[in-house]
Amino acid sequence: MKKLVLYLFFLSAGINFVHAQGGVIILEGNYQGKNLYVQNPFGSGGVGFCVTEVKVNGNITVDEINSSAFEIDMKPHRLNIGDKVEIKIFHKEDCKPKVLNPEVLKPKSTFEVVSMSADKEGTVKWTTKSETGKLAFAVEQFRWNKWVKVGEVDGNGTPTTNDYSFKVTPHSGKNMVRVRQTDYSGQPRLSKPAEFVSDVAEIDFAPLKASRDVNFFAKGKNDKPMETMYEIYDQYGNIVKKGFGSKVDVSNLPKGGYFLNFDNKMGEFVKK
Numbered sequence: 001m002k003k004l005v006l007y008l009f010f011l012s013a014g015i016n017f018v019h020a021q022g023g024v025i026i027l028e029g030n031y032q033g034k035n036l037y038v039q040n041p042f043g044s045g046g047v048g049f050c051v052t053e054v055k056v057n058g059n060i061t062v063d064e065i066n067s068s069a070f071e072i073d074m075k076p077h078r079l080n081i082g083d084k085v086e087i088k089i090f091h092k093e094d095c096k097p098k099v100l101n102p103e104v105l106k107p108k109s110t111f112e113v114v115s116m117s118a119d120k121e122g123t124v125k126w127t128t129k130s131e132t133g134k135l136a137f138a139v140e141q142f143r144w145n146k147w148v149k150v151g152e153v154d155g156n157g158t159p160t161t162n163d164y165s166f167k168v169t170p171h172s173g174k175n176m177v178r179v180r181q182t183d184y185s186g187q188p189r190l191s192k193p194a195e196f197v198s199d200v201a202e203i204d205f206a207p208l209k210a211s212r213d214v215n216f217f218a219k220g221k222n223d224k225p226m227e228t229m230y231e232i233y234d235q236y237g238n239i240v241k242k243g244f245g246s247k248v249d250v251s252n253l254p255k256g257g258y259f260l261n262f263d264n265k266m267g268e269f270v271k272k
Contacts, residue, residue, distance in 0.1 A: 111181060
């Protein structure tokens with residue numbers, strides 16, 4: 001029978017699946033403290049089970065593989081949480097076993113924040129422990145009555161102490177920032193917010209009826225132009241523009257009313 005070559009990649013989740021030529025399934029990921037379960041059919045001739053051998057990080061396992069389902073016991077391999085794991089399941093060419101719970105090797109968000117702070121310039125620093133897989137930290141800032149993602153920092157994924165920092169763009173007044181990780185489960189893991197008060201001047205905008213540009217300026221300070229994050233929504237709640245600057249070109253927007261988020265405020269204007 002012609003040998004089968006099948007490649008399945010789950011790179012975004014931090015785990016590789018490869019069913020390669022020669023009858024080998026390779027799984028790569030990080031040890032999360034759980035065992036794997038394998039469904040093990042008979043060979044096509046009906047004599048003997050499909051799996052012939054299992055290796056964990058190059059070492060042959062002593063698991064009982066001569067059954068219709070078996071467990072790959074990770075404890076004898078003396079792994080620590082977060083350690084890299086490569087599992088090779090060798091099998092006959094005329095059949096294919098199935099790993100029932102491959103997600104146990106995917107990175108899981110387990111971080112604990114030891115400390116977190118932010119200064120008035122917007123530099124956020126946080127220290128974590130108990131990370132068990134490499135997952136990115138999303139940095140979020142509270143603006144316009146919602147949490148807005150403003151950046152991302154790669155996590156180290158090690159259970160020891162890890163230090164991180166990120167520079168956010170402050171808005172006027174009190175600022176709140178936090179970090180978030182989301183693993184394969186889809187459930188976010190959040191830090192508590194860190195607060196700081198910036199020296200950024202309060203910002204306003206003009207005109208309320210615009211044909212070309214909406215301008216942002218320091219309120220009460222001779223209308224000095226000021227850069228700010230902004231979002232513009234139409235009357236149906238669709239975002240039509242977003243960015244950072246001291247003005248935004250609205251000349252290409254259809255006539256009508258719009259909602260404007262800027263600084264830490266929300267306003268409205270009309271496109272003429």
